[in-house]
Amino acid sequence: MTKFGSSLQIGRRGFLAGSVALAGLSQMPRAAQAQPQKGGVFRLSVNQGGTSDTLNPAEASGSQQIMVGWALRNNLTEIGSDNKLKPELATSWSSDDAQTWVFKLRQGVTFHNGKSLAPEDVIASLDLHRGEESTSGAKSLLAGVENITADGSDTVVFSLSAPNADFPFILSDYHFQIMPVGADGALDMSGTGTGGYVLDSWKPGVKTVLKRNPDYWKEGAANFDTVEVLLISDSGAATTALVTGEIDAVQSAEYKTLGLLGRDKNVEIESISGGFHPTFAMQSSQAPFQDNNVRLALKYGVDREALVKQVLRGHGTVANDHPIAPSMPFYDASIEQRAYDPDKAKFHLKEAGLDSLSVSLSVSDSLFAGAVDAVTLYREHAAPAGLDVQVVREPGDGYWSDVWMKKPFFTSSWGARPVPDMIFATAYTGDWNESQFSNETFSQLMLAARSELDEGKRAQMYSDMQVILRDEGGSVIPFFRNFVYARRADVAHGEDVASNWALDGYKAIERWWKA
Amino acid sequence: MNAILHELRKAPLTAKFGIAVVLFYIFVAVFAPLLAPFGESEVVGYEYEPWSAVNWLGTDSLGRDMATRMIYGARNTIGIALVTTMIAFAVGSAAGFFAAVLQGWVDQVLSRAVDVVISIPTLIFALLLLTIFGASVTSLIGVIALIYATFVYRIARAVAMGVVVMDYVEAAQVRGEGLWWIMRKEILPNAAPPLVAEFGLRFCFVFLTISGLSFLGLGIQPPAADWGSMVRENASLITFGDLTPLIPAAAIGLLTVAVNFIVDWMLHKASGLKT
């Protein structure tokens, strides 16, 4: 199933003048595939979220909120099953300087409450994430937007403070769902949208029921009559319910039971390579990590192949201490892969003037399945090099507020981003620069690449940045983890499956069907 | 010494079995480093290797030797459970007896304090405290002991209340016997049987509580091995009919049954019944 080696290729035309073709076409499977069929009930188990989840996209963080949100609403742009950027509520977009962006809105689209889509809805929905009073988790993504204005009844114009060639990609983020403005001028966040499903009942943490929107504008999508989204946090319970046929798909399958699950012929396991990766981040402005030799020693001290094999059971690929996955655009395959080498680690330790080094590495199981195992194995790998990596298991509760970026050496995890700039800008500069990485050339390249419209030059810049992070960055990045999920054999999907999130880019509800 | 041996010889078969099992466990726990074929957290092969001459019980999810982890698990699990239960019973029963004998405001203050602790859901209270103090072995023991002490207090007090109103206790009080004397000579012998029964259960509950906490993400720090967490790690395999998690579970189960066989025998002897 791992077949996304060269996904997300974007030609200059592709992203600057978004395809004007019918978006519905992108959903159509190739001729050999079975046609999507309407009907049936789809019971889906997700594992992120809780009872207090809301339908406010500014607060969206887990799969329960994201998947339900995307069943009810659309964005201006979306990442398709083929991992390419697709028009959604916008039919096309263009920019001359990557600083002023003009988006044309799709005509004839109505919200569930009958209101027609208009620029005011788009502006209000995006303003939710902007300004002083915004509590949005995606505030920083729109920080560069100075102004959003309507131009007539079908056009929205964005003015940015600096050029950003990836801006249309940003709008595909799950936070930026479009909601209608009510008669009182307030945003309707109760679940009304333009999406393929209408909210029947919303009981976060338990069960959400969705009914098909018969007037959905997208063709070949939203095929199930009814969808039930259940929150099952225990993966054992979710797997069993899949086996007994009480649910049709699970968001995440436990590695240790994969072999047993695979024997069940009513169940299909999918393993999709994506950009999700953990980091072992060092505060590289502080001792002992401010010496790049120490950072290199810790990078050579991890056996990546062994981690992929033992922690991920082979469902992943080795990483090279930079966050650009093979499935992402601008990934440079020619950069030499760093291998496990205790002797080199020892050499760099000696260069740093040390015979041995003891460090504590914080980790929590809540980061990803096998997180504590990965660090426990890292400890065993690093020992021959004179590195004593102490495993500190922290409670998952409070990890982001008290451990992440607070401890000198900690484990973190990052989801896939559609383009390099989004991960570079987020995790290697600014507020969330978790390894306190600072490199003048890197910062300059990042700004230059944003306004560079020449594909070849951009690729070279991003390649240089990957090398800088590999050799000087403050994070050990051991592997990219596959999305491993499972479905009943009678649930079908198109030939391609998106790799930006699990379950077809978190859009299985609208893209899949019952065969 | 001879008297003890004599008692042991007279013990019923179940009690002898229980004692043998407990002695075996203690032996394994004490000599773990000598008995274990590998290091506690040493990776010796691939994950889930089958039983073999080298890895007697196969390997776990990280390729560590199962038999070795079981042996070290005996040490960690029994040690922690014993310390926790002893603290809980020492504190809980002493407080319970005090409250029953002294009554009045001592009883009120202790009972109300216990009410507060005990009326907050156990697991939630443990979750709160362990998140505040960090999930180290020391705080794990402290928190579980505190929670168990409240249960022990309730039972100790209830039983002691029944004894305190007996004529012979009143007689002792009239005789001018001290508080300590009354607690030791009059109440303890009478309250011992239900407390011993409770001890047998609580001792084994410690593993289960630890295991339950690790289900919620708080437990013993890796790579230390304990049976409760070992069951947790492999539990979901059982829904596919794979028996791996039964090994540590059986170790806990056998110990529970053995400890309670001994407890039953002691109860029987204490009751003075001949049949």
Add this chain to the structure above:
Amino acid sequence: MHYLLRLFVQRLALGLLTLFVVSLVIFLSIELLPGDVAQQVLGQSATPENLAAFRRELGLDQPAHTRYLSWLGGFLQGDLGNSLISGLPIKDLISERMYNTFFLAGFAAVISVPLAVLLGVIAALYRETFLDKSINVATLTAISVPEFFVGYILVWLFAVELGMFPSIANLSEDASLGDRIYRTFLPALTLTLIVTAHMMRMTRASLINLLALPFIEMAQLKGASQRRLIVIHALPNAIAPIVTVIAINLAYLIVGVVIVEVVFVYPGMGQLLVDSVAKRDFTVVQTACLLFAATYILFNLASDLISIASNPRLLHRK
């Protein structure tokens, strides 16, 4: 009897005091927990700006005692408040889950309490026989296994292998009573296996403990049968410890079932409480904990009253 009534009123007043102290303890604990609502909700996407905005919106920038007092003020006037995060009224959030929790606890209690007392009496009656030992070993084995593991084993047996019961309690809103019982059978059975041993062993121990006392020996000498001895003479006198342990276990069935809820995806209070603690949703945690505490206090009071009523010595003390 007016002694009992006075005691009842007295204890009820003390119960209210306990609830007040519980609310303080919970509030302080949540204050002491690392991170606040804003940080927990925003998680990795927290920045100083959106954290500050979030706190302003929820009034978290107020000092702790102001927040506690304003919550208490509302609570005393019967206003449970809204969830800090979802903004929904707590009453709506809790009522259905509370019903589910009580339903499951009641279901398990109806099976386990009579079963435990019956097994305890039988074990005492036939003490030191093969039957006694078998009951003991069976119940002990059941409780020496972690509860989630008991759940998994039952799921494997009844849901996967036999296909008799569903592995998850996917309740629909308009489920009939029969359907509810069918869907909650496995969780109830799991809970039964967990609590029965404790109650059964206490019943047996208390009975055997009494058998050596003079008045039982007297009855024995008068020629009463073993069965009559235990059921008529010993059992009424063993009520106090048995009721105490039953009360503890009933309370456990209501407040301690988080793990069983997780395994069977049962929408009860435990899961809500754990979620809310993780998100530092103070108002929800507070209300849920107070409800649980009140339940516990009432059970406790009932067990004390029954114990006292069953023991004339305690009853006529003053």
